[in-house]
Amino acid sequence: MLLENYEMNLPSYSIGPDIYKNIASKCSPYGKKIFIIGGKRALAAAKDKISDALTDSNFEITGIELFGKDCTYSNVERLRSMSAYKNADMIFAVGGGKCIDTCKNLCIPDDKPIFTFPTIASNCSACTCVSIMYNEDGTFLKPHFYLHPPVHAFIQTDILAQAPARYLWAGIGDTYAKYYEAEISSRNEQLQHFTALGVTLSRMCLDPLVQYAPKAYEDNKNGVNSYELEQTVLAIVVTTGIVSIFLTRDFTPDYNSGLAHAVFYALTSYPVIEEKHLHGEVVGFGLLIALLCDGQDEEFDKIYRLNQSINLPTKLSDIDITEAEFEEVMDRIPEMSDIRHYPYAITRSMLTSALTKLHTCQI
Numbered sequence: 001m002l003l004e005n006y007e008m009n010l011p012s013y014s015i016g017p018d019i020y021k022n023i024a025s026k027c028s029p030y031g032k033k034i035f036i037i038g039g040k041r042a043l044a045a046a047k048d049k050i051s052d053a054l055t056d057s058n059f060e061i062t063g064i065e066l067f068g069k070d071c072t073y074s075n076v077e078r079l080r081s082m083s084a085y086k087n088a089d090m091i092f093a094v095g096g097g098k099c100i101d102t103c104k105n106l107c108i109p110d111d112k113p114i115f116t117f118p119t120i121a122s123n124c125s126a127c128t129c130v131s132i133m134y135n136e137d138g139t140f141l142k143p144h145f146y147l148h149p150p151v152h153a154f155i156q157t158d159i160l161a162q163a164p165a166r167y168l169w170a171g172i173g174d175t176y177a178k179y180y181e182a183e184i185s186s187r188n189e190q191l192q193h194f195t196a197l198g199v200t201l202s203r204m205c206l207d208p209l210v211q212y213a214p215k216a217y218e219d220n221k222n223g224v225n226s227y228e229l230e231q232t233v234l235a236i237v238v239t240t241g242i243v244s245i246f247l248t249r250d251f252t253p254d255y256n257s258g259l260a261h262a263v264f265y266a267l268t269s270y271p272v273i274e275e276k277h278l279h280g281e282v283v284g285f286g287l288l289i290a291l292l293c294d295g296q297d298e299e300f301d302k303i304y305r306l307n308q309s310i311n312l313p314t315k316l317s318d319i320d321i322t323e324a325e326f327e328e329v330m331d332r333i334p335e336m337s338d339i340r341h342y343p344y345a346i347t348r349s350m351l352t353s354a355l356t357k358l359h360t361c362q363i
C-alpha cells in the first residue's frame with residue numbers, strides 16, 4: 001500500500017540531572033508568557049527548580065495551577081477558560097501521566113506550545129501523541145490521538161531519582177510488555193515502514209530493562225541517580241513514546257497492544273485492580289500469561305526471573321485476584337480490543353493451561 005499524505009512528528013527531549021538549565025534557550029522561540037500546570041507533589045518537587053532556571057530571563061509566569069484529579073474533558077475545559085491560560089504563550093505540564101495527558105488535550109488542539117516536565121517515570125506521556133481520557137467517575141473513557149507530541153520534554157533525573165519508586169517499578173512492567181506485544185501482533189506480516197521501525201525499536205523497551213531495571217529500582221528506592229536509573233527512565237519515557245507513535249497510526253491495524261494489556265483491561269472489572277495496583281504492575285503479570293500462551297518458554301523464564309527480582313507479580317494472589325475470579329475473566333479476555341489484531345485466536349483452554357503452568361512454575 002502506498003503512503004498517502006503521511007506525516008510523522010517524533011518526540012524531542014533532553015535528559016540529565018540538571019537539564020532545567022536549558023529551559024530558557026529551548027523555550028524562548030515560543031514567546032515569553034508561561035502558564036504552569038501541575039500535580040501537587042510534582043509542583044512541590046519541581047516548581048522551585050523551574051523558577052530558578054528562569055531567573056535572569058525575560059519569561060513571565062501567568063499563573064501556577066493544579067491540574068485537577070483526572071484527565072477528563074470537563075477538567076480540560078475548566079483550564080481552557082482560565083485567563084492565565086488564554087494569556088500564556090506556552091504551557092509547562094509538570095507531573096505524571098494524568099497531568100501531562102490533561103495538558104496535551106488542552107494545548108495540542110489549540111496549537112498552544114506545550115513543554116512537559118515528567119516528575120515520575122511511569123509511562124511515556126511526556127513524549128507521545130495520545131492522552132488517555134477518563135469519565136467523570138474515574139473510569140477509562142478512550143484514547144485521544146494527536147498529530148504531534150509535546151514540543152519538548154525536560155527529563156530531570158535528579159527529580160525522578162527522588163520520586164516514589166513504585167511508579168518506576170510499574171513502568172518497567174508496561175515497558176517490557178511493549179516489545180513482546182509489538183513482536184507478536186506484527187508476526188508474519190509485511191509491515192509498513194513506520195510499523196517496521198516501531199517493532200524494531202521496541203527491542204529497546206526490553207533489553208535495557210533486563211539489564212538495568214533491578215539496580216535502577218534499588219537506586220530509586222534510595223533516592224540516588226545512576227547510569228542504570230537513567231537507562232531505565234529513557235526506556236520507559238522516551239523509547240516507549242517513540243515506539244507507540246510509530247505503532248499507532250489510524251490507518252493501520254493496532255500493533256501497540258496485545259494479550260498482556262487484554263488481561264489487564266479484563267481484570268479491571270474487579271475494583272481491587274485499580275484501587276490497589278498500578279497499570280504496569282498488572283500488565284507485567286499479564287505478560288507472563290501472554291508468553292505462556294505464545295509458547296515462548298525461554299522468554300517467560302527471563303521475565304519471570306525479572307519480576308521475581310523486583311517483586312513484580314508472578315502469581316494471581318500478588319494482584320489480589322482469586323482463581324475463581326480469573327476463571328470468570330477468561331471469558332472476557334478473548335473479547336478485548338487489545339487482541340483484535342493478533343496472529344491467532346486466544347481461547348479459554350490456552351488461558352487455563354497458561355495459568356496452570358504459571359502456578360506450577362519451579363523457577
Ligand SMILES: [Zn+2]
Pocket residue numbers: 174261279280283
Ligand atoms: Zn500500558
